[in-house]
Amino acid sequence: MLKARQSQSFNIYPHHMGQKSYAEMTSxxxxKGYVPSVSSSSEGSSASTISSSLPSRTCLWLLARSVPDEKGNPYLPDEGTQKVKENIDEWKRKQDEGEFVPKSARDDVLSRALGKTKEGRPITFGGGVGIKAVWGTGERRSYRRYGDAEMEEMEARVTKRVKDETIQEMNSKMDAMVMEKFITFAKELGVQIPSQMRIDANVHSSCLSGGLDPFADITV
Incomplete structure (x- = not known):
């Protein structure tokens, strides 16, 4: 009972369908000829004409909150719903004139007229139908500890570090190999090699990385 009362407190635009669902009422x-063509309200009614030019979801939402007037035409008795109808007419005008272009199925004339709702389900599709079933998953939201920009920055740092370390290791090995070949070639030519440049072939070290110039002390 408490849950039902809380749900009713959020329903500021009550429908007049009784226990029937949207599917049952649509039939x-x-x-009665209201869908797809909807009869006009009689003169002197407190609501604007419910026009068949409105999108189907919007039209069904209004019909659900209407009652028959003395001539049997749909009539909006609630002041709050009447104001929503005025908002609907304004947003429909903006859409017709190109001022408003819906960005998605959720962003239509009705959703703009209603503003934010507290219900976590799509309206005019019945209580058991979820948002994903009607509109799909839509845009994915990130609930990770870090934002997308922070994650991209961290990934870039890791990638750069791995790349730098790999290049440094390759340079070290290449420097050692080049130095070994250089010393061997120099000996064959009879060039005197300084003792500090004689490296152990089993140790992968780089003279360049140590800030030394391997060609500085060579004498012919």
Whole structure:
């Protein structure tokens, strides 16, 4: 009971369908000719005409909150719903004139007219139908500890570090190999090699990385 009362407290635009669902009422509205063509309200009614030019979801939402007037035409008795209808007409005008272009199925005339809702389900599709079933998953939101920009920055740092270490290791090995070949070649030519440049072939060290110039002390 408490949950039902809380749900009712959020329902500021109550419908007048009783225990029937949207699917059941849609069939009834079709028999009466309200869907897809909707009869106009009689003169003097407190709500604007419910026009068949409105999108189907918007039209169904209004019909669910209407009651028959004395001539049997749909009529909006609630002041709050009447204001929403005025907002709907304004957003429909903006859409027709190109001022408003829906960005997605959720972003339509009705959602703009209603503003933010507290219900976590799509309206006019019944209580058991979830948002994903109607509109899909939509845009993915990140609930990770770090934001996307921070994660990209961290990945870039790690990638650069691995790349730098790999290049440094390769340079070290290449320097050692080059130095070994250079010393061997110099000996064959009879060039005197300084003692500090004689390296152990089993140790992968780099003279360049140590800030030494391997050609500085060579004498012919």
């Amino acid at each position: 009834e509205w079709q028999r």
